[in-house]
Amino acid sequence: MTAIIELDNVSVAFQREVVYDRLSFSVNDGEFLCIVGPSGCGKSTLLRVIGDLLGVDMGGVTVAGSPAAKAWQEIAYVFQSPRLLPWRDAEANVILGQQLRFGRARSMSEMRDKARSLLELVGLGRDMHKYPAMLSGGERQRVSIARALAVEPRIVLMDEPFSALDVTTRRRMRTEIVEIWKKTGKTIVFVTHEIDEALELADRVVVLSAKPTRVLETISIAAARPRNLAGPELNAARARLSHLLGLSGHHQE
Numbered sequence: 001m002t003a004i005i006e007l008d009n010v011s012v013a014f015q016r017e018v019v020y021d022r023l024s025f026s027v028n029d030g031e032f033l034c035i036v037g038p039s040g041c042g043k044s045t046l047l048r049v050i051g052d053l054l055g056v057d058m059g060g061v062t063v064a065g066s067p068a069a070k071a072w073q074e075i076a077y078v079f080q081s082p083r084l085l086p087w088r089d090a091e092a093n094v095i096l097g098q099q100l101r102f103g104r105a106r107s108m109s110e111m112r113d114k115a116r117s118l119l120e121l122v123g124l125g126r127d128m129h130k131y132p133a134m135l136s137g138g139e140r141q142r143v144s145i146a147r148a149l150a151v152e153p154r155i156v157l158m159d160e161p162f163s164a165l166d167v168t169t170r171r172r173m174r175t176e177i178v179e180i181w182k183k184t185g186k187t188i189v190f191v192t193h194e195i196d197e198a199l200e201l202a203d204r205v206v207v208l209s210a211k212p213t214r215v216l217e218t219i220s221i222a223a224a225r226p227r228n229l230a231g232p233e234l235n236a237a238r239a240r241l242s243h244l245l246g247l248s249g250h251h252q253e
């Protein structure tokens, strides 16, 4: 398997606080990788480092074979809050993501076609002309997923994208993101603080310690999807994750 993201002995400190002290791990091309760890250990910061929104003090970050600074076009983000412009409908929000990325290099009709096909993909084929205020929380987050995919990244970085949604919607979104991942073949790096979310989604789960943060363990989950969260394989992985997170001072909500 080829790595598409590699962190090699990365150190980051804010003022005098060390967040990572020689953190290393890699993400395989096309895999669904979840990152879990205690609050404040630097999960969001890790996505910023991968996307070159934050430089590192030491070590190397390689994305698709280049230093992270040269690879931003390979990456798109989905945040916890969808960050849509309220005065633009769903389609226009997805177009805006492309305008910001491609400028005039892509024609309006091309961007519109792309927006429409991706809004179909995320199940919003009938809601393309609704404004954010007319959409549910889950629908808004689907728009932000379509917007991320529209810039044709190889990698989608997702920072607790479903944690603000109600339980039922969150469950549905988990099933859907697996379908979208299968259909698009993207590499997904997904930050979550919920063990069951990681168990349902991930090929591998990277468990981080408290600061100064290091990788406590990487757990592979081979169970076929859709997954039976009550099955023996996932029960074993759940027990291991709970143990590791307990060690790191993590508390489930």
Ligand SMILES: Nc1ncnc2c1ncn2[C@@H]1O[C@H](COP(=O)(O)OP(=O)(O)OP(=O)(O)O)[C@@H](O)[C@H]1O
Pocket: 014, 015, 019, 037, 038, 039, 040, 041, 042, 043, 044, 045, 046, 193
């Ligand atoms: N710009 C900044 N300046 C100073 N400290 C920062 C800055 N950004 C993050 N930090 C600190 O770095 C640490 C990691 O923050 P980060 O948001 O990445 O954690 P997290 O694991 O995503 O937390 P949570 O699970 O609570 O969302 C925290 O202690 C935070 O206070």
